[in-house]
Amino acid sequence: MLRKIYMYLLIVSTVLFTISCSEDYLDTTPTDAISADDALSSPENMMLILEGLHRQMYAQSPLPGAESSRSGQSHFIPALDAMGGNIIHSSPGNGWMTSDLQWRTHINAGSTTVENFWYQRYHFIASCNSIINEVAEGEFVIDEEMNNILAQAHAYRAWAYHQLIMTYAKGYLVGSPDTDPGVPLLLATEAPYTSQPRSTVAVIYQQIADDINTSIGYFKNASAAANKSHISINAAYGIKARIALSKGAWKEAADAAALARSGYSLIDEAAWKTGFNTTDLSEVIWGGRVIDAETNYFQSYFYYICSTFNGSQNRSNPKLISSELYNQIPATDYRADAWLPLAPNTNSGASNDQGGSYETDPNYDNDDDFWDAWEDIITTYGMTTGHNTHPYMNVKFLQKNPGTTDPDDVIYMRSSEMVLIEAEAKAMLGDISGAQNALAILGEKRDSAFDKTAFGTKESLMDQIKFQRRVELWAEGFSFHDNIRWDEGLDQSNSGAAEVLYQNGFMQAKPSVNPKWIWKIPQAEIDANPNLTEDDQNKY
Known part of the structure; x- marks a missing residue:
């Protein structure tokens, strides 16, 4: 070994x-x-x-x-989502x-x-x-x-x-x-x-x-588990659900996912917008309760992903959601507030060559509006004056103490994931009503206009489940292995990613024909x- x-x-x-x-x-x-x-x-x-x-x-x-x-899940959760295109x-x-x-x-x-x-x-x-x-x-x-x-x-x-x-x-x-x-x-x-x-x-x-x-x-x-850092019976059922999903054992996946989320109610809008920085959230089944003296600061999960963290990675490189994905989020879905599509592109080193001033940013036509928008974001979310902003930047992850290097918890498993596993497994089984009902548990919680009956076929259900996973679980580490399970390649053409930066990661053929996965x-x-x-x- x-x-x-x-x-x-x-x-x-x-x-x-x-x-x-x-x-x-x-x-x-x-x-x-x-x-x-x-x-x-x-x-x-x-x-x-x-x-x-x-x-x-x-x-x-x-x-x-x-x-x-390369410190445990703190590193590999965001790394796998960077590779998976999310x-x-x-x-x-x-x-x-x-x-x-x-x-x-x-x-x-x-x-x-x-x-x-x-x-x-x-x-x-x-x-x-x-x-x-x-x-x-x-x-x-x-x-x-x-x-x-x-x-x-x-x-x-x-x-x-x-x-x-x-x-x-x-x-x-x-x-x-x-x-x-x-x-x-x-x-x-x-x-x-x-x-x-x-x-x-x-x-x-x-x-x-x-x-x-x-x-x-x-x-x-x-x-009983001492705290959520320990694996509990619910977390074990969640691991079982992930295993079964990855091998196509659909009924086993659905059953295990339902058991995993039992007792872990989905969070509401107010809790969803607090920044995913604590395992105390009701739907967190398993996560790292970070102890101040044992965190890894500039190698922590929030250093890699959180736009407010006071580190060089985030000040110059706020992480974005795909613009193509974001533009599919309904106006009635409060998760749209977790990303800022009109944030000014203040970084002159931005890879899309649109950063640095209103003259290069197509969303602004004068200097005052450009910098006023930047100041509003900095003030609202507690960033430092050294932080840059960028269209479609994320504010899903927010520190308890923004603009610092203070540690925050790392979430490994939520009941929202389990709901989506149950929905996917039932869709793959051809259980249309079962998949609709499972999907509605999450959809109706996040979108006031969600209508489960709009997804009446296996194909439409799977399209919606994929959308929900990419939005709900954004930056939680699933997209690389999701693409393998779904046999989907990478195409960042309409995502907002810059090909000059992404190079080979801009486009990759699907896993069944591409050994580079x-x-x-x-x-x-x-x-x-x-x-x-x-x-x-x-x-x-």
Whole structure:
């Protein structure tokens, strides 16, 4: 396995979350560390391992050899949406993710992005393996606390393998799962840790299904989740719904999604417009409750995506919604307020060559109106005078303390997503009325004029479901894998994206005929794993 992952050393690393990214992990002994021998000795210490995983979802990575700028879901949620075409960059900014949206990073086996995505998820798998195997081989009392620990370990392992198989292998619905190569399946914790060859996509999916079902079984007799950073039974059902959706198990997806959202009511207009900066929102099922001392500031999710964050990435490069998508939002849908189509283009370095003054911005014909509009946005949303604005910029994500670098929570799963999974699954089953009713749960909450009967065929339902996912879940990390599931390519011609900036990411053929939707296996893994050779690498 990459970097010769030693299971017990990785277990210790999960709790070393206060280490500076410049320190050498193996030479550091912080006061809150536990030894490798003690890591699995008690339920309390096993929970510490899981706490480390919760933090790895959003915080700077303390893993040996990992790049802190690719920190868990904080990085990969917006990166996948940049690659999937849902987030539009208005300029090169400070260079963040330029190579991702240009479709250069994930096809480079030596890139940090490719390596860290793989490495961090196998770290989750290794840590979960150690918990699961130690309990199976030991003499622990299986009480509510241990059921909770085992449930989360199995859920995390299912989540990690699902992330890997969707990204480094051909999509289940556009490929041949029984024969397509997947990723190495690692379940053991004993030496010599030399990893495994690539199992098929079908084999990995079977392990994922076994894990998530086992997780749910444990959760039924487990103590309650401590907070939303922990995986709960609802989050486990949500993971199951995502897994089933990605493989076309439509009834299973619909049923699991309904169970996942039970008890998590959809937010109203006032809550929707507060900025998606807290897991306290009623419909958040799973998310990172960010602790101030453990955030990653200029590598945080809000640094990448939030227009008010006081960082160079956002001051010069506010993130946009596709103008083509935005213009489909009805006037009766309050989500239209989450983007500003007439924001003045104040950045002279904007990639569409329309920035810098009213003379180049087609929406303005005089200097006063141009700069008055900029000032109004800056004042309304709490940005600094160093922030630029741009047409179609997002104000969906807003900091609790705008214009600062203060941390905010990171949301991984909402009940709105589960409603849309249920609607999609029922549409694909041909259950028109069931899909209409599911879609109406969200549509009527967001749009005062929503009429479910306008979508009376499978095709019209799917068109509306795709629209709703792209608007409701904008910048929440789904578009890259959605395109694979739907077998849809990229065409940014009418989005507002600049071809000079996007280059190869401006247009890509659909996944069923285009192997570039599959990420390269890290070269370091090919070099270190005796069971893999260059012949096992994904080819383009």
